[in-house]
Amino acid sequence: MRLTTIRITPDRTTAARVDGKHLTLLPHPDVGALIASGTDWARRAAAHTGERLPLASTTTELPPLVPGHHLHVAAKALGAIDHLVTTTRPNTHPPTP
DSSP: OEEEEEEEETTEEEEEEEETTEEEEOSSSSHHHHHHTOTTHHHHHHHOOOOEEEGGGSOSOOOOSSTTSOHHHHHHHHHHHHHHHHHSSOOSSOOOO
16 A cells, blocks of 8 residues: 655645555544554555545645655654564564664
């Protein structure tokens, strides 16, 4: 599953799931808020059937995935979550800044 944060208006962003040539808008202001919403965030994001937008119609300006945080931190966190999900055991090597 691929996720992104898109700008809807100059003052509003939303998390979205990339579904082929469409984006499905998720009920969170950004990917960071989605991840922070609970341990079942991936299941809820995959199952959500919200408003869909053609990928080609979205702006080329994409805001940060997690506003106020470095993308590196988000990538490390997602990597650790992916490891936990695929192996069902904790990552013994915590992410480094």
